[in-house]
Amino acid sequence: MDWGTLQKVLGGVNKQSTSIGKIWLTVLFIFRIMILVVAAESVWGDEQQDFVCNTLQPGCKNVCYDHFFPISHIRLWALQLIFVSTPALLVAMHVAYRRHEKKRQFRHGEKIDIEELKKEKFHIRGPLWWTYASSLFFRIIFEAVFMYVFYYMYDGYQMPRLMKCSAWPCPNIVDCFVSRPTEKTTFTIFMLAVSGICIVLNLAELCYLVLKACMKEPRKTT
């Protein structure tokens, strides 16, 4: 089970999304997951091996690394991407439930083309609208939470070159040097920017859905 399988699972959701939702999914897969897999993982690949402290004291390096990096950027991004893509499955489950209900309706009636029913796109109305809006809301919340967690854990988004560590068993204040700090800062800012774009897309989609629903309401009442 890897990112490819997640792509297959979410590809099905794509059909039921709005246009903005389809753009969001593309941005997610190409500018975030793909960048994570082909680039970011190799930048952070030697993060602990090449974390060097100015001491021969065994254990000092491990402890200092653990102190400054409670959870690595790569793992945080992986968790963020998993959490952010999962609300779309709520929509997929709702659509599957609607299809199942439709099949049951027609079971005793006229015969319908099962293949056509599988491919049919449902309009985002009624309870499906609420499910879709909830999934958008959760996506935005998860993105915001992870951006805050990043900011809180790493005091801003910049990777320093040098960290001073005095955790036991380091004998005194010891200089520790992070590997590839500039490259890491570049990728952190990139992922942050794309995350911001995704938040904007989600907000735009939410506004679009709300406007569409409001526009339908006066038409119904007139």
Next chain:
Amino acid sequence: MNWAGLYTVLSGVNRHSTAIGRIWLSVIFIFRIMVLVVAAESVWGDEKSAFTCNTQQPGCNSVCYDHFFPISHIRLWALQLILVTTPALLVAMHVAYQQHQEKKLLVLTGHADAKHMEEVKKHKMRISGSLWWTYVCSVVFRLLFEAVFMYIFYMLYPGYQMMRLVKCEAYPCPNTVDCFISRPTEKTIFTVFMLVTSSICIVLNMAELIYLVVRACARRSHHNSNPSSGKGSFYGHKHSSEYKQNEINQLLTEQDGSLKDMLRRNSGLQEKGDRCSAC
């Protein structure tokens, strides 16, 4: 055979599961297997190479690592996930057996054309009769495996927390030696995460079990209060072999026994004027 292969195998079971079963399967694949593969494996990747002991004594490192980590978290999780997902295959095997029986019935009654065979393969089996028992057993085994592994984790790694420092005095270490574990905080975070998802899965399994039991009781009480309904779903399958033999006899004597009637009866749908001799 890797996690993707397991996903392919279990996706087939998905069709015959309850709604809670499908949610459980999604949680397993997305929040446990996927997190294991894309995140946790790289956290534990350097667990031995970065395990440092404050000694130059050859062998002390290896011995201490082996003493404190008899089996790595990653391997335990992999075993847990495999054992927890495998009972679903019992259900898959039972469904395949039932489909095979239906196909044999079709052949016997002379309706063995490609279209009807495809219909047998594609229609969803109702969870009633012997399939209900198989399904319930699979859920019980899932619960058991989850609980056993959580207990093993607790025994091997008390408190689920990863220490930064462990003190080791196994031979050939010369005295009590400080050993430092790599990335203890990250490991604790992932251990807690996997623990939480494991508990969510236990709750989902218990909910599914309760749902199945309540549904079966409701069906039984409905059947008891309305015995001539001819639904034949629970009891029809209970006496499945006599039921099927009765069906075959009926079909052989009746001139216009339609295939749809038989398939619908087998899947327990109500049909007006059904004669259910086994109910």
